[in-house]
Amino acid sequence: MALQSKLVVYAAIASMLALMGGIIWYASLDNPQLEQAQIELFDVKVFSVNKVDNSARLTVTFLVKNPSEKTFTVPLISYKLFADGELLGSGQYSTEDVAMPGRALFTSGAEVPLESIFQLNKSEVPSEIYQAVIDEKITSFRVEGIMTTESAWSVVEKNFESGI
Numbered sequence: 272m273a274l275q276s277k278l279v280v281y282a283a284i285a286s287m288l289a290l291m292g293g294i295i296w297y298a299s300l301d302n303p304q305l306e307q308a309q310i311e312l313f314d315v316k317v318f319s320v321n322k323v324d325n326s327a328r329l330t331v332t333f334l335v336k337n338p339s340e341k342t343f344t345v346p347l348i349s350y351k352l353f354a355d356g357e358l359l360g361s362g363q364y365s366t367e368d369v370a371m372p373g374r375a376l377f378t379s380g381a382e383v384p385l386e387s388i389f390q391l392n393k394s395e396v397p398s399e400i401y402q403a404v405i406d407e408k409i410t411s412f413r414v415e416g417i418m419t420t421e422s423a424w425s426v427v428e429k430n431f432e433s434g435i
Contacts, residue, residue: 301425304341312433315412325393337377343420344374350416354409362389
């Protein structure tokens with residue numbers, strides 16, 4: 272192969288790498304605004320109790336706020352739920368299987384409640400905690416987890432902790 276042909280190939284490869292780097296750089300411009308997203312635990316309510324299976328379903332409501340100018344969606348919130356300091360288990364809010372245009376949009380200044388169904392099994396927690404949850408006698412709930420925010424170009428994962 273002639274030297275000129277090799278140079279053309281090398282120039283094409285370098286151009287392609289520069290283009291890919293430019294796309295990644297451009298996508299990262301959204302990250303500071305996506306990191307401004309705020310999440311807090313808003314409410315935890317007993318949705319249903321199954322006395323046969325000794326399980327309960329709880330509705331866990333998060334309030335997500337967008338203080339930035341960038342519109343985003345929230346495809347995933349993974350969390351651990353605590354009641355009066357006792358770990359109840361892990362849960363998740365997910366719209367990952369929904370196309371981005373079908374998800375809730377968080378425009379500038381928006382505050383949107385997002386609900387997750389949490390499955391609580393009596394066999395996985397102390398029985399007195401389980402009973403207090405289904406009798407709605409818990410004095411405090413707390414969550415800790417990771418919220419994923421996504422714009423058209425970028426995805427950011429943010430750790431959070433909140434309680435009521």
